[in-house]
Amino acid sequence: MTTISRRALGALVAIVLVVGGGATAAAQPATTLPALTAIRTGQHPGFDRVVLDLTGSTPPTVTNRWVDELTADGSGEVVWLTGQYFVEVVSHPAAAHDDAGNRTYPGPERFRTRDLRNVMAVALTGDFEGYLSVGLGLRNQTWVRTSVLTSPNRVVIDVGV
Template sequence: MHKGRRAAAAAAVLVAVGSAGLVAPAASAVGATTAGSGAATCPTGWGSQPKQGSDQTAKPHSLTGIRTGRHDCYDRMVFDVGGGTDALNYHVEYVDTFRQDPSGTVIPVSGGAILDIHVGASAYDPETGRATYPGRPGKALPGVDLTGYRTFRDTKFGSSFEGVTQVGLGVRARLPFRVQRLSDRLVVDVAHTW
């Protein structure tokens, strides 16, 4: 194929991916490619220890969506929370058993390991009580299809209680992960390998 046509085709794919709601990887997040091999050099320093962000000035947020994306080096889960640059509390860690907050009810999550994700955003409007995200306790996340993912295996909605939404993410194994707070979302990336 002519170079100009390849560039146009690549641009069309990026536009299509962006309009489908997936998050395209940033060049610095994926890393450089090895000369001549086409294989991505993936980051390896994320670790698998708990990660959290805590700020006493955090204002109430509402969760409006959860979506996922596949990348060369990792699978990604995005929590749309709005709020601009406002502080957002979160806590993400591997657990042996996924237990619903605050009841402690066990919710089965498939996979070799489970990430327990707590996001400081309720699935309802804090002022009106109107639902902003249709998650149901113990059920898979609505609209999330993990077919073809290398790392992600299962999702379960835990709860939305006192301004915090809880999600269980089943992954292939206990792999490195990172958490990033962007202006209107929280991003959890789980690497394909160590």
């Protein structure tokens, strides 16, 4: 009788481990996008800098382009922003929300940058299907350089003055 009880107990433990492990694996997302946690700005000799702080271990790719006006991803509505010229910066894969849909970026979606010489304002213009878009309103149309740094992940946007 003792042998049967040990076998039954062993089978029960195995069932609990298999079911418990399966529940844990199902609860974790298959992929997690780098998520925006902060937008920082700073003034440097010869350029202004905007930094997008991201979570995760996979760095995104980043592109930038001059646009006549900034538009919101998804809706296509115009995003009104202070500035004479506008640059759109897109990071992929990246998001401003977690897998549960909760916003990861606690700051404002649009803000002025009074302490910078060329960048007048920054706006979060898109967070849609793995694409994170940010718009910059500028005083002057100069050079724009984007790069990605890791450990921790961040997108760096440098704008000439």
